[in-house]
Amino acid sequence: MTGTPQIESTSSAGFPAIRTVGVDGFLVSFAGQLDERANRAALAFRAALERESWPGVAECATSLVSAFLRFDLAACDHDSLRARLDTLLASRDWYDAPLPEGRRLWRVPVVFGGDHGPQLAEAAKLAGQSVEDAIATLCAQPVRVQTIGFAPGQPYLGQLPQNWDIPRQTGLTPHVPEAALVVAIRQLIVFSVGTPTGWRHIGQTGLRLFRPEADDPFLLRPGDEVLFHEAHDLDRLRKSPDGGAVAEALT
């Protein structure tokens, strides 16, 4: 089953919103929470910023529902850049933007629970499901790469059903390995590097998301979809090309 992720309601009042980030950045947010249309809007707005290539803009990126822009303080100022952002925002309905071209569906095997997902039972309980039902839910529908971030090539995948709106834990788990599957706030992440985290570790994949030696060092792109299925032999996954994952074009 490869149905599209569920379309969420349009963003709430007060968006899109332009806010400053640090001393030399702007963030254009299209919603205050994870939202399918706002995610599309952010991706399309960032693509438009790249096309505009205003002088003094150093870098653009997207997060889940926002587009980020960093600029050179010697070449521009906040007022003129904010005015340009206002004009660009008003130029179309960004929430109606299509998803990026060239999207792919990745079928990704995961070893759930046990040593490879020590917090699966805890996460399932917070979501009000048995461990078996939790695995079934997480594998039932594709989740979309809503953004790449935190670490190189690392996807934020969503959106899970409402009962998976579980908070991060208050303490940090000191180390979760590369390729781990973790969950919080209706999202899944596969870690691209080993890292401390507040998300709960529920499984392990064989994905290598960041390949600095390759021409294209990043495996996944925003807009790609990922459909997980349960596997049991992690060593075999790790030896397989792309960790046992296979991709097909999404039309």
Added chain:
Amino acid sequence: MTRAITIHAASPGVSVQDKGRPGYLAQGLSRGGAADLLALAEGAALLGQSDDLAVLELAGGAITLSASDDMRVALTGADMRATLDGAPLVWGASHALPKGAVLKISPSRGGFGYVHLGGGLDAPVQMGARGAHLAAGLGQAVQTGDTIAVGPDTGHRTGLCLPAAALDTTLRLVPSLQTALFGDAALARLEATPLTKDARGNRMGQRLVPEGEGFATETGLSILSETIVPGDVQITGDGMPYVLLSECQTTGGYPRIGTVLPADLPKLLRAGPGTVFRARFIPLDEAAALERAEAKRRAGLSRSLQPLLRDPRDIPDLLRYQLVSGVTAGNELEEC
């Protein structure tokens, strides 16, 4: 034979750094590069070369090295102990590094120090830069036994220093995306609270320990992951502030209470553990003006170069110097 330095001993926390890799934020790779960009500019000014050249960053670490040829070296960032064949070298200055002489550097109170070579380190370029991004697994820490190529050096002056940067212990902040989440009372408390630099810190971030309770928020655990910039003060679930540095993550879900001005990061990076800082919010327009002024100052650092005065006690061959003849203009007697 190519010019190179040989690393005879390196503790953890030594890496090759430059200005990092801007442009990969959308793919989750932070800029990385030297944590203390002021130190990069100071080293470049001392050696009269571009601040794009790669250097050694000592994140609280120690190193012993020697050069294959006569070279020039500059030492910047956090004050460290440096000796050349056993004789002490002044920090914050440029020196001759004769072929085969042993340069030994060890931390004194902590923080990030930098070793610049005339011509720059010619380490391999990966994804557009030479700097190691340790968190991303891009490049690696410098190891004992490594040989690192050094580029051609067109300069020749040594024995120069810069006036010590005026580094107080106030960290000026601008509001960040989630600053309002904390509420006015918590923000006022942040400004009133002594914040002690913790021993725990690395290229990703530096922990500060507040006196009294932390700054935890209930809602903070469920906010959406959002773009992070270096200088952001992240509050983890236990209420502890972390100042995020050049190798930080690109997005994160823990709320940021504010962002330290880039111009103030060297204060934190050059201080030793136990140093007590104060946070103070300033308006964005004031912060932008300060940053523009600091960028100008950095670009003009070479105008502040002064000849290094040697302390007579540090000169083993003192009797070879003519001590009484000649007249000085006086200005070279200013202390660096």
